[in-house]
Amino acid sequence: MISLSQVSKRYPGGLEALKDITFTIETGEMAFVTGHSGAGKSTLLNLIAAIEAPSSGTIVINGQNLGQLRPAAIPFLRRNFGLIFQDHKLLYDRSVFDNVMLPLEITGFDQGEAAKRTRAALDKVGLLGREKTMPIALSGGEQQRLCIARAIVHRPAILLADEPTGNLDSNYASEILEMFKSFNQVGVTVLIATHDEHLIERYSARTLHLQHGELLA
Numbered sequence: 288m289i290s291l292s293q294v295s296k297r298y299p300g301g302l303e304a305l306k307d308i309t310f311t312i313e314t315g316e317m318a319f320v321t322g323h324s325g326a327g328k329s330t331l332l333n334l335i336a337a338i339e340a341p342s343s344g345t346i347v348i349n350g351q352n353l354g355q356l357r358p359a360a361i362p363f364l365r366r367n368f369g370l371i372f373q374d375h376k377l378l379y380d381r382s383v384f385d386n387v388m389l390p391l392e393i394t395g396f397d398q399g400e401a402a403k404r405t406r407a408a409l410d411k412v413g414l415l416g417r418e419k420t421m422p423i424a425l426s427g428g429e430q431q432r433l434c435i436a437r438a439i440v441h442r443p444a445i446l447l448a449d450e451p452t453g454n455l456d457s458n459y460a461s462e463i464l465e466m467f468k469s470f471n472q473v474g475v476t477v478l479i480a481t482h483d484e485h486l487i488e489r490y491s492a493r494t495l496h497l498q499h500g501e502l503l504a
């Protein structure tokens with residue numbers, strides 16, 4: 288469960304990026320966050336993932352109040368999340384397989400188990416046959432699917448995606464959205480930030496509308 292209560296975020300020297308945001312996303316729900324450029328979508332996801340701290344208000348993730356967590360507990364909290372964020376670049380000097388396996392190795396997984404999970408994640412996104420390929424040889428849609436495999440390989444309970452279909456044509460975008468739906472159908476909580484209203488219209492998920500940092504009713 289993701290629960291925000293009266294959350295505001297003011298960047299140093301800047302305007303208020305989020306104002307008095309209150310909502311709850313239940314475990315197993317899929318929802319969109321939408322709004323114009325600068326509305327606060329990325330800020331909202333960064334607060335939920337504990338990448339940024341709110342200026343005020345309370346954020347609770349799966350029963351854990353982020354404001355009360357010790358810094359040492361943050362990496363453990365992050366294991367709840369699969370993040371598909373634009374600034375999380377693929378490693379272009381590593382194979383498809385290594386790009387997905389690396390996060391598991393970093394968190395200390397046994398090699399055999401890590402390899403098994405990597406193949407399972409690549410299978411879920413339809414890239415199992417491409418494991419030896421270098422990312423540069425993949426299409427834009429395939430690269431995005433690789434990012435998704437990397438985000439789900441540790442079997443997170445919550446998927447947070449920031450403009451996951453941003454640079455993709457509408458066929459690829461639908462494919463990516465179908466993938467999120469399939470994760471949601473097996474119980475993963477999914478929150479997707481997108482400015483693409485057409486995409487949202489095609490899916491009957493709850494939508495949180497942000498406008499200049501405020502949540503519209």
Ligand SMILES: Nc1ncnc2c1ncn2[C@@H]1O[C@H](COP(=O)(O)OP(=O)(O)OP(=O)(O)O)[C@@H](O)[C@H]1O
Binds near residue numbers: 298325329482
């Ligand atoms: N690190 C930062 N420091 C200062 N201001 C920031 C920072 N990050 C975002 N902002 C400001 O906060 C506001 C919300 O930005 P945010 O990136 O959350 O919007 P967004 O809805 O994701 O926009 P976009 O669709 O263009 O990515 C904007 O006015 C932005 O300039």
